[in-house]
Amino acid sequence: MNMNEKRFEEAKSKIVGIQRNREGIGTLQEKTVHAVLKNYYAPDVATHEVSLHNYVADIYTGNEIIEIQNGNFYKIRTKLEVFLEEHPVTVVYPIPHTKWLIWIDETTGELSKKRKSPVTGSAYLAFKELYRIKPYLKNTNLKFCFPLMDVEEYRLLNGWSRDKKKGSCRYDRIPVALFDEVVIERREDYLQFLPYELPEEFTSADLAKSAKIPSQTANLVLNILHFMEVVERIGKSSRSYLYRIAKDLG
Template sequence: MPDKRAFETAKRKIIGVDRQRFGIGTLSEKTVHAILKNYYEPDEDRHEIPIQNYVADIYAEGEIIEIQTRQFDKMRGKLGAFLPLYPVTIVYPIPHEKWIIWIDEESGTLSKRRKSPLKGNPYVIFPELYKIKMFLKDPNLRFRLVFLDMEEYKLLNGWSKDRKKGASRYDRIPTELVREMEITCPQDFLQFVPLELKGTFTSRDFAKAAHISLPLAQTTLNILYHMETVDRVGKKGHLYLYETKEG
């Protein structure tokens, strides 16, 4: 269970009770990263610890925690250095419910916040897992998916007439810690197989059951097959047939 009181403490520490006093995006690191780092380790003496020519976000009691919001491929060097020595947990934040706020760079005014119709789901981590596929079976590697309600601030600097398409994300401000999911061993990947998938199924069946796109379902199944969660047992047309592996 997430410790919501500790999360509120970390949030206040980074952005204050009234974040407008500090301004958005004025910190040296983005707000989601900074809050989660303080949530998982309030003692700043354990932050930014040099290990094997790299810097760990958190090192405490013989374990490393890395907060990574995207671009897992940039962690390959770190993982190659850290994993032979210590257990490593990668914390991956996922927007649960998100409100968009637009910033006009010229006037500095903020739009009213608008709720995004998109809701975060755990499968969004799989394209990132694919980038570090070579490390996934290492027994020292773990993952924690953190679902956060958040406000996302975007600059009105896009190429479309309303300046929204292609616009830059400025910062994300977490408002609430909703839940956490953990992957601590290969068996934990089984939680990503929808329960209604009995017998054999294709990536198209998986996409429908998981309510995700076909390309995302195919990437997910690539990793689940690699982790021996599912077997490939044939083909149906040009699609592989899968079934959940026994045991």
Template sequence: MVDKDRFDTVCDMVVNSVATREGIGTLSEKTLHSVLKNYYEPDNSKQEIKIGAKVADIFNEAGIIEIQTKQFNKLRGKLSVFLPKHPVTIVYPIACCKWICWIDETTGEVSPRRKSPKKGKPHQIFVELYKIKEYLDNPNLRLRIVMVEVEEYRFLNGWSRDRKKGSSCSDRIPIGLEEEITINAVSDYRKMIPKELPEQFTTKDYSKIAKVSITLAQVSLNVMCSVGVINFVGKQGRLKLYERGYEDVV
């Protein structure tokens, strides 16, 4: 259940902490990760818990929660250890709305924020899920896609004339929680299949209706095929043809 008020309270607590006031991007743990960890488990005694040779972000009565902002491939070792014995929820934040602030490394000056035209989509998680496909049908694995509004601070250290292209990110600070999408069983991946799709559809159809790039559509369909919520049924010209999987997928 989304609790936007409590999320805002946690944001204020983390952003206004002493560590954060010392400077943007100086935290050893990035702000977005820290906010999410404290939002899902405010009790510090249940954070950073050693289980075997691995350390879980959160371990409480609901099981293990891992906050992962990128690079799901780094979760492989933890999943191999955790999943046989515990329910594991991977929390993945996506910026549905982003404000950009630029930091001049020489002067320390921070520009006024400007809204990015790019809007994140829940389907972006498939790029990461592709890296852990072999674990996705494990009944102990759950996913939580968290759509957030963020302020992103970037250094003016890129290779282009305006120093923006190729620049590095200093920190992402959440300023609002919009939506949570939960996948608690393989059948829940159907949430990622637009209802407007025909019975049989191509990658191009999915791209157009889901409003994602062809590349992201290809990865999304690859992952959903691997868990069985859609099936590859042949080709339509040069394009692969898919249909929804059987309703008994659990």
């Protein structure tokens, strides 16, 4: 998969439109990000929602299957079990890069002014989901694509806090722009998650510092990279595992 901003804009225009974006948001059964990405990766609608092996594939080209998942990868384990037997499968997991929040008053339908979230998303967020399908990661038929998108996120003011924001429900996300695409097609592609400035021998804390990610995320990344034999454990530093890139990849 190659990033194509022009095709993304065409898919966005086709799905979003002024009415859906501002007036009909969330009224369709299919969420907007899912619909846009389906048209981005497969403009031919004849390839959408194809029945295959007693399941429905988001996209089936006649050979390749593309599944678009907004999370909860554990839900596709049985699907993968069947699909991977006979087809190459790419799982697409969209990640918000820059996010603007808009709140919806359920009583009046009024929308708040949009506010930029201080959090910037990265492809490291995908590792929580990869862990949920860890037994399938070594299957050579399985690939991943993580589109990083700038989005407007609409949330209902229905939470438990006084301002009704904490515990609120997300209503929909509207893609604004495609920032980047991170692709994993083979074992070597996992190396992109190890920053160049890492020392030759490193710990989870070193990765967290270099990649600017939480320690819990760094632990997950190294758990997966060790499982994929991208890194190897060579001992301990204090109470932490010491890692290095696998010899055949270094």
